[in-house]
């Protein structure tokens with residue numbers, strides 16, 4: 296069946312650049328002769344039938360804004376077959392023939408299930424600050440979040456070096472360490488703690504000791520959030536117990552990493568991915584995510600995008616140490 300009307304939704308945690316993606320999908324779709332509808336609050340809006348028309352002017356003046364004008368949610372109802380049936384019925388009643396889903400791995404998993412159950416053409420865009428989606432070198436929002444982290448660490452460095460202090464700075468990432476590792480490289484932190492590679496307390500203490508011995512006046516350790524280890528709080532408690540001479544403080548950056556105006560890099564990524572999503576649907580592609588690999592925009596089957604089989608560069612953990620000696 297020929298596609299006439301495309302629905303767009305953003306789902307899961309918001310990410311800077313989602314608005315740039317909504318704008319690009321909407322305007323490229325209209326340019327190519329499609330009608331466009333926006334679904335509010337992600338899959339929840341499909342279940343509760345919150346669907347609006349999108350025109351070219353609906354997406355004016357949003358490229359620079361963080362968050363998502365379509366709002367977002369993590370929908371419990373959509374996880375049930377009954378919820379998905381209601382979502383499908385609402386989608387059909389609104390005249391929507393295909394979907395563009397912007398979100399992280401959870402949202403893309405939902406897209407895969409929905410597409411298989413109801414034979415709906417869906418194209419996904421990776422939108423998450425965590426960068427934990429396979430088949431793409433970067434996700435929309437990751438670069439902005441990294442820049443936010445660097446900005447925060449630069450500020451913390453001022454106070455840390457004034458007091459000769461050690462700071463544990465907790466960053467987001469869900470179960471992935473990309474924000475911690477690359478945030479550490481970019482900010483010149485002394486160490487990065489990531490879920491992908493364990494670091495013992497005495498290993499870390501030695502690293503910090505060495506730094507202070509070499510007349511460093513501060514140390515900053517980026518710690519990826521991690522329920523199992525207690526993140527930055529857990530690490531600081533362990534260090535303080537074993538090495539009470541360290542004057543340690545904890546800063547949790549939290550949700551401020553999700554906000555803010557997207558960087559130029561994220562705006563360009565989101566705009567090009569958005570345009571490629573419409574190209575993909577026009578070519579008859581379905582159930583693929585748009586990724587970027589070595590500068591090329593590629594189609595990644597949902598199954599691969601959500602596989603979590605991509606390996607991160609663990610030698611970069613050593614690079615953080617080498618660069619901070």
Ligand code: F6P
Nearest residue numbers: 308399423424425467468469553
């Ligand atoms: O996936 C994005 C993310 O910000 C993760 O880094 C974090 O673990 C999670 O969402 C927080 O979710 P919520 O906003 O629901 O607390």
